Amino acid sequence: MSRKLLEVENLQAFYDLSHVLQGVSISVMEGTVLSVLGRNGAGKTTLLNSIMAVLKKREGRILYAGKEIQSLPAYKIASLGIAYVPETRGIFPSLTVKENLEIAARKSVGTTNRETWNLDRVYQLFPQLKDRAQNGGAQLSGGEQQMLSIARALMTNPDLLILDEPTEGLAPRIVQEIESFLTELKKEGLTMLLVEQNLSFATSLADQIAVLGKGQIKWVGSPQQFMKEMEIQHTWLGV
Amino acid sequence: MYSDPTFLVIQTLNGLQLAMLLFLLSVGLSVVFGLMNIVNLAHGTLYMFGAYFGIWVYNLTESFWAALALAPLGVMLLGMFFYEILIKKLRNAPPLQQVLVTFGLIFVGLDAVRMSWGNLATSIPKPEIFSGSVLIFGEIYPSYRLFIIGLGILVMLVLYFCLERTRVGSIIRAGVDDREMVSCLGINVDLAFFGVFCIGCYLAGLSGVVAGAVFPVEPGMDMSVLILTLIVVVVGGLGSLKGAVVGSLMIGLAETYGQVFIPEYASVTIYALMAIILLKRPGGLFPARAVQ
Ligand SMILES: Nc1ncnc2c1ncn2[C@@H]1O[C@H](COP(=O)(O)OP(=O)(O)OP(=O)(O)O)[C@@H](O)[C@H]1O
Ligand SMILES: [Mg+2]
Numbered sequence: 001m002s003r004k005l006l007e008v009e010n011l012q013a014f015y016d017l018s019h020v021l022q023g024v025s026i027s028v029m030e031g032t033v034l035s036v037l038g039r040n041g042a043g044k045t046t047l048l049n050s051i052m053a054v055l056k057k058r059e060g061r062i063l064y065a066g067k068e069i070q071s072l073p074a075y076k077i078a079s080l081g082i083a084y085v086p087e088t089r090g091i092f093p094s095l096t097v098k099e100n101l102e103i104a105a106r107k108s109v110g111t112t113n114r115e116t117w118n119l120d121r122v123y124q125l126f127p128q129l130k131d132r133a134q135n136g137g138a139q140l141s142g143g144e145q146q147m148l149s150i151a152r153a154l155m156t157n158p159d160l161l162i163l164d165e166p167t168e169g170l171a172p173r174i175v176q177e178i179e180s181f182l183t184e185l186k187k188e189g190l191t192m193l194l195v196e197q198n199l200s201f202a203t204s205l206a207d208q209i210a211v212l213g214k215g216q217i218k219w220v221g222s223p224q225q226f227m228k229e230m231e232i233q234h235t236w237l238g239v
Numbered sequence: 240m241y242s243d244p245t246f247l248v249i250q251t252l253n254g255l256q257l258a259m260l261l262f263l264l265s266v267g268l269s270v271v272f273g274l275m276n277i278v279n280l281a282h283g284t285l286y287m288f289g290a291y292f293g294i295w296v297y298n299l300t301e302s303f304w305a306a307l308a309l310a311p312l313g314v315m316l317l318g319m320f321f322y323e324i325l326i327k328k329l330r331n332a333p334p335l336q337q338v339l340v341t342f343g344l345i346f347v348g349l350d351a352v353r354m355s356w357g358n359l360a361t362s363i364p365k366p367e368i369f370s371g372s373v374l375i376f377g378e379i380y381p382s383y384r385l386f387i388i389g390l391g392i393l394v395m396l397v398l399y400f401c402l403e404r405t406r407v408g409s410i411i412r413a414g415v416d417d418r419e420m421v422s423c424l425g426i427n428v429d430l431a432f433f434g435v436f437c438i439g440c441y442l443a444g445l446s447g448v449v450a451g452a453v454f455p456v457e458p459g460m461d462m463s464v465l466i467l468t469l470i471v472v473v474v475g476g477l478g479s480l481k482g483a484v485v486g487s488l489m490i491g492l493a494e495t496y497g498q499v500f501i502p503e504y505a506s507v508t509i510y511a512l513m514a515i516i517l518l519k520r521p522g523g524l525f526p527a528r529a530v531q
Contacts, residue, residue, distance in 0.1 A: 054419050079425035090420035092413040094527060103409045104424045156425055 004063075005030040005160055005191050006051070006082075011060035013043070013050045020046045021058070022215040028160070028208075033192040035206035035223075037199070037237055042212045044195040045087050048164050051193075052084050053077050064160070081109045083158035087165050087195075089149040093138035097129055100137050100148055101155050108157035114188050117154040125181060126151050143174040150178070154185075161185070162193045167201055175201065199239065203227065211236045245376040250499050251492065252375070256384045256453075258491025259391025263446035264464065265471040266398065266483040267439020273415045273478015273527045275432050277326065278334055280341040283465030284348035285440050289314045289447020290456040291356055293363050303366035307448050314444025315437050322436055345461065352458045360457035363448065387449055394442065395484055402480055411435060415478040415527040467494065470509060474516050476523030485524055 006028040013021035020043045028034040038044050049055040051062055053074040062070040069077050078084065092100055101119060108116065115121070123130035126147045132140060140148060146166055153161055166182070167175040179201055186192065186205065196202035203209065203223040211219040211226075213236040219229065226232070233239045268282045292310035297303065321344065329337045364370075369383040402408035414421050414428045421428045454460065467490060475486025490509055497508030504511075516524065 052423055054423065074419065074422035075425055075427045078423050084423045086420070086423070090417055090423070092416040092420070094412040094416050095409055099409045100413075103406065103413055103421075103426070106425060152424070 002029045002031060003066075004028070005065060006193065007061075007063040008047075008051065009061040009063070011047070011050055011058060011062065013046050013055055013058040015046075015057075020215055021050065023060070024212070024215070024217055026210050026217060026220075028191055028193050030159075030191050031189045032207040033186055033194060033205050034208045034210060035194045035196055035202040036210045036212055037196060037202055038212035039236065039238055040197075042236075043215045044212055045164055047212065048084070048086070048162055048193070048195060051077075051162065052082070054086075078156070079106075079109070081157075081159035083153035083156045083161050085146075085149045085153050085161070085163045085166060087168065089145045091137040091140065091145050091148055093136060095137050096134050097137060097140070097148060098133040101129070101152055104152045104155040106156045108159070110159040112159060112189070114190065117157050119155075122151045122154060125154075143170050146170060146174070146178065150181075158190070160191045160193065164195045165197060166194070167196070167198050179205065199233075199237070245378050248376060249378055249380060250495055252380065252384060252388065254492035254495035255391075255488075256387045256491075257495055258487045259387050260446045260450050260464075261467055261471050261491050262391055262483055262487035263394060263442045263449070264468045265475065265487055266394075266480060267435070267442050268468060269472045269475060269483045269486075270411065270415070270435050270478055270480070271432070271439050272472065274411065274418070274428075274435055275330060276334075277329065278337045278341065279326065280338060280465065281321070281344035281348060282439070282443055282468065283461030284345050285314050285318060285443035286447040286450070286464055287348065287352060287456075287458075287461040288317060289444030290363065290451035290460065291352055291447075292444065293448035293451050294356075294361060294456060297363055303364065303452070306363060307445070310448045311441045311444035314447070315441040318440030318443075319437060322433065326436070345465075348461070349458055358458060360455035362454075362456050363451035365452045383452060387453070390449065394445075395480075398480055407431065407434070412527070467509070470513050472523075474513055474523055476520075476526030478527030479525045482523055482525035482527070 004027045008024060008026045011021050011024040012019065024047060026034065026036070036044055036047065046055060050058045053072060058070070060070065061068060064077070064080055064082065069080065095103065101122060105118070128144055129148055129151055132144060137148070150166065166178055170178070175198070182192070182205055194202065194205065203226060206223050209221060209223055209226045210217055211232060218236050219232045264282065264286055268279060271277055271279060289310055292313040293306040296306040296309045300306070325340060329340060365383045369386045371382055372379045373382045373385065402411060410421060410426055410431050414431055418428050471483065471486040471490045474489060475482030489512065493509050493512050498505040501508065
C-alpha cells in the first residue's frame, strides 16, 4: 500500500520583504514521481530549497515519512534519505569527479530492496564520468555536470530524489539520455520530486503534475488530464 | 658582504624559519575564513597563549618536549571554549561585528596574560639536542632554527595529505566551495568546521611554543605576528593550503631580506609587496573560491 513519503502543508517562504510562497501544499506518494511546473520566478526553486532547509526563513509543515522535518538542519534532512540535485548543480570545483561522488557515498537508510548505488554502479550508468574520474569538477561540460550531480545524489542511496530543472540548458540528445535513466530509476521504485519547464519531459515521467503560479499551487492532476487543460497551461505556463 | 653566497644562504634560512612560523599561524586562520567566513582577529592571542602555556609546562616539567606536546592542546581547549561561548554565535554575524568582538578578545587576552604572568619578557629554553649550532658553508648557524624549518615542512606535508587524500579533507575542500551543497549531501559541515577551527588553534599554539624559544615571550607579542599573519592570508588567498604555504614563504622571505638588504625600507617592503599582489590579484594568489 502506498503512503505519502513527502508532505508539504501550507508552506510560506520569504526573501527579506517578498513573500514568495504563499501557502503551498503538495504531497508525493511513495514510488511515484510528482512534477512541479511553473513559469520563471514562480517559486519552484524556492519550494525545493525550503524543503531542504537551504532556505530557512519559512513557515508551515513539512513531513517526511510522517515525521516533521521543517525544524531540522539541512544535513539531517538529507540524511533521512533525501537527495537534492539543485538548479545550479552544486558540483564542487576543488574536487575531482571521483571525489565528488565519494564524498556523498552513504548506505540507504530506508528499508527498500533496491540495488545499492556505489561507484561501480554509478560508472556503469554514466560511463562518461568514469572517463573523467580524475578531472576537476570545474572541467566538465554542462551535461556532464548534470550527470555528476544526479550520480552524486544517487551515491547517497536516497529514497526521495529531488531534481530542479535537470534538463535546463542541455542539448536534446542529453535531455533524452537523462529522461531515459530517470525513467529507469522510476521503474526501480525511486520516489521523485521533479521541477521542470520542459513539458514533454515532465509529463512523460510524472505520475502527478502540480502547477505553481504566483507562489500558490494552481492545479493538481494526472499528466493525461493536464494535457487537456489548455486554459491552465496558457495561464500559468504561457504555452 | 651582500654578495657573499653564504650570507645569502643564512638569510634565506632565517627567512624560511619566519615563513614556517607564519605558515603555522596562517593556515588555520585562512581555512576557517574560507570555510565559514569567520574573521578571527584573536588568532595571534592563541599564539601568545601557546608561548605562555609552553613556559608554564616547561617550569613544571623542565622539558621542552613536554611543553611542545601539551601547550598546543591547552590552546586548543581555550579555543574550543571561546568557540562555544562566542565564535559560534558570530557565525552569521556581519564581518564588522566579528572584527569588533575578536578584536576585543585581543585585549582580554593581553590583560589575562599580564595578570597571570606579569609584564616581563621571558623565553622557553631550547631543547638540548637543538641548543647548539651547525656549520653551514663554514658559517655557524643555530640548529634550533633548522628544527623550526623541519617542523614547518612536516606540518605542511601532514596537512597536505589530510586535505587531499582523506574523506575529511574532501569535505573541507567541498565546504569551502559550497557549504550548503555539502549539507544537502547529509554531511554535518559545522562539525567539520569545528574540527578545522580546533586544528587552527592547535597550530597557533604550536607556533607560539616554537617561537617562544627564539623570540621574547611578552605581553603584546601577538600583535606584530598577527599583522604578518593577516598579510599572509590576504596575499595567499582565502581558504587554501597552497595559498598559506606560498603566502608565508613570500612574506617570511620578503620580511627577512627586506631587513637585511634594504633596511631603510624594511618597514614597508611587505606592504608594498602585498599592494602589488593585490592590485594584480584582488583575491590573493591562490584563493580556494573564485573571486566574485
Ligand atoms: N535570494 C533571493 N533573494 C530575493 N529574491 C529571490 C531570491 N531568490 C529568488 N527570489 C525571487 O523569488 C521568486 C521565486 O524565485 P525562484 O527561484 O523560486 O523561481 P523559479 O520558479 O525557480 O524560477 P526559474 O524557473 O527561473 O528557476 C522570484 O521572483 C525571484 O526573483
Ligand atoms: Mg528555479
